[in-house]
Amino acid sequence: xxxxxxxxxxxxxxxxxxxxxxxxxxxxxxxxxxxxxxxxxxxxxxxxxxxxxxxxxxxxxxxxxxxxxxxxxxxxxxxxxxxxxxxxxxxxxxxxxxxxxxxxxxxxxxxxxxxxxxxxxxxxxxxxxxxxxxxxxxxxxxxxxxxxxxxxxxxxxxxxxxxxxxxxxxxxxxxxxxxxxxxxxx
Numbered sequence: 507x508x509x510x511x512x513x514x515x516x517x518x519x520x521x522x523x524x525x526x527x528x529x530x531x532x533x534x535x536x537x538x539x540x541x542x543x544x545x546x547x548x549x550x551x552x553x554x555x556x557x558x559x560x561x562x563x564x565x566x567x568x569x570x571x572x573x574x575x576x577x578x579x580x581x582x583x584x585x586x587x588x589x590x591x592x593x594x595x596x597x598x599x600x601x602x603x604x605x606x607x608x609x610x611x612x613x614x615x616x617x618x619x620x621x622x623x624x625x626x627x628x629x630x631x632x633x634x635x636x637x638x639x640x641x642x643x644x645x646x647x648x649x650x651x652x653x654x655x656x657x658x659x660x661x662x663x664x665x666x667x668x669x670x671x672x673x674x675x676x677x678x679x680x681x682x683x684x685x686x687x688x689x690x691x692x
Contacts, residue, residue, distance in 0.1 A: 509624040511645045512565070512634050512663055518650060521658030527558070529629070531653050541613065543579050550586070551623040554614070557592035559576045559629030564600040566686055589617065589625075590635055611640045618642065631661040639665050645689050646671065652682035 509614075515532035516522050516553050523529050535543075555563065567583040588603040591610050598605040606613045614637055617625060637643050639660055662669075672687040678684050 508622060509618070509644045510554075510614065510627070510637065510642055511624065511647060512627045512643055513647045513649075514627075514629065514634065515649045515651060516661070517653050517655040517658065519658075520660055522629065522645070522661045524655045524658040527659070529562075531655070532649070532651055533538045536679075538680050539683060540576060540579070542677075542685075552568065552581075552587040552589060552617065552625045554589045554617075554625050554627045554630065555588060556630035556631065556633050559588065560588075560590040560592070560600070560603075560674075561597075563628070564598075570599060576657070592628075607668070608661055610655070611637055613643050614640075625668050631659050631663065633637065633683065634661040635641060635664040638662060638669055639667075641690070643690065645674075645687065648686045648688065650684045650686065 514522050517524075517531065520604065523686070525530065559599050562581065569580075572580040572583075584601055585600065588598075588600060590598050590603055591605055591606050591613070593607055594606075595605055610633060614625075634643070668692040672691050674687040674689055676684060676686050
């Protein structure tokens with residue numbers, strides 16, 4: 507069974523996007539952070555994305571500018587299998603992408619049963635909240651950025667019940683980012 511991981515950036519006050527849905531504040535990159543991102547992008551598995559995150563990623567990673575700025579990350583992002591969940595999209599053109607238009611929970615259950623390499627959700631707050639509520643997320647890798655946004659979107663909007671988590675490890679970066687690896691308690 508494939509493991510489902512969330513890899514998301516949040517502000518100190520817990521938002522993954524600001525009130526205007528802007529996530530540019532999360533691109534606090536330096537050599538150490540880019541090396542960490544390249545290491546993560548080098549693995550296998552499947553990326554799970556919502557429409558907004560898909561549009562943002564598909565507009566960046568296949569570009570020559572991305573290949574020049576972060577070649578390892580661009581290669582990994584383009585090579586990996588991707589599943590985009592959207593009721594409004596007509597098609598998904600980014601290489602290795604499958605479009606799923608309904609029943610996110612059912613589709614992810616099926617993917618978890620089929621997959622041995624695991625899956626990662628990037629961004630996609632509404633997907634994170636739905637799959638958290640369904641108990642399908644195994645691990646949260648949360649990058650806390652040293653910024654307060656004041657308002658925005660939580661990736662857990664709509665979660666009705668408490669979800670106890672256990673902190674497995676942390677890593678602090680020179681740019682101020684702190685990554686926390688958390689697993690759902692049994």
